[in-house]
Amino acid sequence: MSTLALPRSDDLVDVVGQVWDSLLGTGSDVVPAEPVDATARLLGAAHFAARSWSATVDVTGPESRRVTVVVDEDCARSITRHLLLLTRPTVLDVLDALGELANIIGGNLKSLMPSPSTLSLPRAARGVPTYDARLPVSAADATWNGQPVLVTVHVTPPRGALP
Amino acid sequence: MRALIIDDSRVMRSILRRVIEPLGFETAEAADGQDALDQIAAGPVPELCLVDWNMPVMDGYTFITRMREHPEWRDVTLMMVTTESEHSQVVRALAAGAHEYVVKPFTPEAIREKLALLGLLVNEVRA
Numbered sequence: 032m033s034t035l036a037l038p039r040s041d042d043l044v045d046v047v048g049q050v051w052d053s054l055l056g057t058g059s060d061v062v063p064a065e066p067v068d069a070t071a072r073l074l075g076a077a078h079f080a081a082r083s084w085s086a087t088v089d090v091t092g093p094e095s096r097r098v099t100v101v102v103d104e105d106c107a108r109s110i111t112r113h114l115l116l117l118t119r120p121t122v123l124d125v126l127d128a129l130g131e132l133a134n135i136i137g138g139n140l141k142s143l144m145p146s147p148s149t150l151s152l153p154r155a156a157r158g159v160p161t162y163d164a165r166l167p168v169s170a171a172d173a174t175w176n177g178q179p180v181l182v183t184v185h186v187t188p189p190r191g192a193l194p
Numbered sequence: 195m196r197a198l199i200i201d202d203s204r205v206m207r208s209i210l211r212r213v214i215e216p217l218g219f220e221t222a223e224a225a226d227g228q229d230a231l232d233q234i235a236a237g238p239v240p241e242l243c244l245v246d247w248n249m250p251v252m253d254g255y256t257f258i259t260r261m262r263e264h265p266e267w268r269d270v271t272l273m274m275v276t277t278e279s280e281h282s283q284v285v286r287a288l289a290a291g292a293h294e295y296v297v298k299p300f301t302p303e304a305i306r307e308k309l310a311l312l313g314l315l316v317n318e319v320r321a
Contacts, residue, residue, distance in 0.1 A: 053299030054209075114205045116212075124204070131203040134248070135298045138277020146280065150248055152202070 037096070037169045038143050038184055046139045047171045047182050050132065055113060061173040069170030069183050073101065073159060086129035086155035088137035092148025095187045098137040100129060101159055106178035126155040136182060195314065196238060199223045200230040200257065201246035201275070206298075210244055210275065213302045217315055227252030231260055239267060242314055245292070247276035247283070255290060262291035271312055275300065 038046075040063035048061040082104035090096045102110065111120040111128040120128070130153035141150050162168070166185045173180040197219040199210045207223045215221055219242065224230035226249040234240065243261075245254040252260075254274060261267050273294040274287050284295050294308045309315050 050299050053301060111205075115208050127204045131205045134203070135277050138248075138298065139279065141277070142279045147282075150277065152248060152250060 064170035086133035227257030
């Protein structure tokens with residue numbers, strides 16, 4: 032598959048930066064992440080705490096993409112506390128907060144992708160998803176209060192082929 | 195004035211509530227379009243609905259088309275607040291009956307400006 036069909040790193044960084052600035056305020060920093068490094072991090076979760084959270088949305092169209100947001104436990108709860116103004120967010124709160132982040136990032140990237148396309152509802156869960164390392168990917172590194180957040184966009188194979 | 199915030203995300207409903215309550219709105223929330231229709235039918239009818247597009251059960255576009263099938267609700271202002279940013283989607287929503295359109299992520303000022311344009315601001319933001 033052509034990597035030219037992926038959002039450019041600059042575009043991904045711009046989108047994530049806008050979302051960070053709007054929802055999370057100051058203290059954010061977003062830079063491109065090397066695809067090889069991002070893939071390794073997804074596969075091994077080497078840079079994240081053992082307890083991780085992730086949220087995904089699918090953009091389905093002439094070519095399909097999966098947007099994934101990955102954070103560790105502390106970051107997940109910190110972001111959720113900030114967004115919901117809660118001191119003790121529940122698991123459902125965290126799932127909702129991360130899902131909405133993925134939803135907004137995915138929705139904005141959708142406009143940069145081949146059309147017509149549709150955006151799925153977000154899915155969030157504990158753990159880090161695994162992808163075939165051969166899938167083309169673009170990625171961005173963001174931080175929230177010094178904690179790492181990884182945002183990836185994978186070109187996805189035809190329906191049913193992903194785990 | 196009453197506003198119904200329609201979004202499947204509790205986070206987004208919370209954010210929108212924090213934006214529009216200081217502007218003088220009394221808020222209620224719905225998690226999808228069907229929930230919103232049920233609340234409106236039960237009353238009281240809000241003056242404003244902030245509507246997400248992608249929701250389970252009933253999406254925002256379908257909600258707007260259903261609202262426009264009811265003449266008794268024609269005075270309800272419908273503002274889409276959504277990640278759908280493509281021009282074709284904006285046109286589609288406005289043609290279906292939405293009055294305004296805001297793309298996520300948004301700033302509080304963007305919401306306020308849209309509400310001012312619609313003539314819905316009755317209170318300024320408290321200091």
